[in-house]
Amino acid sequence: MAQRQDALVVGGGVIGVCAAYYMAKAGMSVTLVERGELCGGSSYGNAGWVVPTHSFPLAAPGVVMQALRWTLRPDSPFYVKPRFDLDLFRWLRWFSAASNSRSFHRAVPIIAELGKSSLALYDELIAAESIECQYQRRGLLAVFRTREGREKGEGEARLLGESGLPARTLTPDEVVEMEPVVRPGNFGGVYFEQDANLKPDELVLGLASRFERMGGAVHTHAGVEGFHARDGAVTSVQTTKGAFQADRVVLAAGSWTPRLAKRLGIYLPVQAAKGYSVTFDRPADSPTRPVMMAEARCGLTPMGPHMRIAGTLELSGINDRIRQRRVDAIARAVGEYFTTRLDPAKGVVWSGLRPLSPDGLPIIGPVAGVSNVVIATGHSMTGMTLGPVTGKLVAQMVAGHEPIVDPAPFSPSRFE
DSSP: OOOOEEEEEEOOSHHHHHHHHHHHHTTOOEEEEOSSSTTOSTTTSSOOEEOTTOOOOSOOTTHHHHHHHHTTOTTSSEEEOOOOOHHHHHHHHHHHHHOSHHHHHHHHHHHHHHHHHHHHHHHHHHHHHTOOSOOBOOOEEEEOSSHHHHHHHHHHHHHHHHTTOOOEEEOHHHHHHHOTTBOTTOOOEEEETTOEEOOHHHHHHHHHHHHHHTTOEEESSOOEEEEEEETTEEEEEEETTEEEOEEEEEEOOGGGHHHHHHTTTOOOOOEEEEEEEEEEEOOSSOOSSOEEETTTTEEEEEETTEEEEEEEEEEOOSOOOOOHHHHHHHHHHHHHHBSOOOOGGGSEEEEEEEEEOTTSSOEEEEETTEEEEEEEEOBGGGHHHHHHHHHHHHHHHHHTOOOSSOOGGGOGGGGO
16 A cells, blocks of 8 residues: 555546646645546547636526437537436436526636636746646637627627626628638627637646656556545545555546545536547648637637647547547538638547536535545536646645635535
8 A cells, every 4th residue: 555645636637637736736745546547538639728718607598408409410519318317317407407597697707717717827837837738828719600609609708708808809801810711701700818728638748747746646547446434534545556545535537526426425416528629730721829610619729730620519428439420510610610621531530528517617625424535527618727726726625725716616515
């Protein structure tokens, strides 16, 4: 059995690595265990967006009926695979309850504040640790190809402005002036100048390297097999690489967190939401900044010599099956919005599972009944954006320090 540590982090994605880093930076002895390779899950092939403006929860007025219609289209932006699954039914009940105007307008400023705090931490972190991850602050451009899409996008921009995230509305000509590869005939856009982007795997692996230099220990291919508990606290965690003891245990294993928590008698309403991306060699005629293809609900990100298209949301359980129809849908969107020509056969296809909470807020905090366990999951499509602020918040919770943001809205107890 390894030497007892102050904290054990389960999960080697952006959330787990950020939590481990900030705890080590606070002077704690920390071990991180990961069931596969570091950054092997949804932290690897995502769009790489650091976007406080992505502050709208999936649960929104009208989305339930829209989701029902989309269920008939396997290539739709949001697809729920019909199946008998009690956990899915419970999640859908919470999701339906949160899909109202009151819950939506309550969540937006909370997520926005979390995102702004995280963006400031990214600026700090990348400069302090000199992490080479193609980080840039060139903003994000949302492009519309329908009048309805533009009206909705401008309404969302106004709502974000009320949360301290200003945006600039662009005419069709101004969109093409900003990004000449956007097709003429678009219906304008919204530019969010404060947003950033990076290469996600380079960020996570670079930060993990800094964590190890600070004395942290990383064990890959160390899947959790069980927990030993006594008097309402976890005493050790059994993995495929042996047992680990720690005063505090942080469960930050993304979509696998609910399965781990269930072994401790903890219920977490989190569904695995599969997302897809296709990465190409970057053509000469490509955008210079991230672009959201609004109606298609997918995005394009330049990443140095590469360009990545990412999108879709598929609730089909934990599996690694790639549905080509969904890949084709996001690749097809590029031709609808841009003059850029891509050969889908030359792209590298990836899929990953994002932990989707029913109310759009992450689940961060201690749980009732197990005194030394902290949960950090449920970040939906904002895991990359919220990695640093979540990691710092977890470190402050474990150390008993004043939190960077009010943790109350993210408490796991809200689902009891």
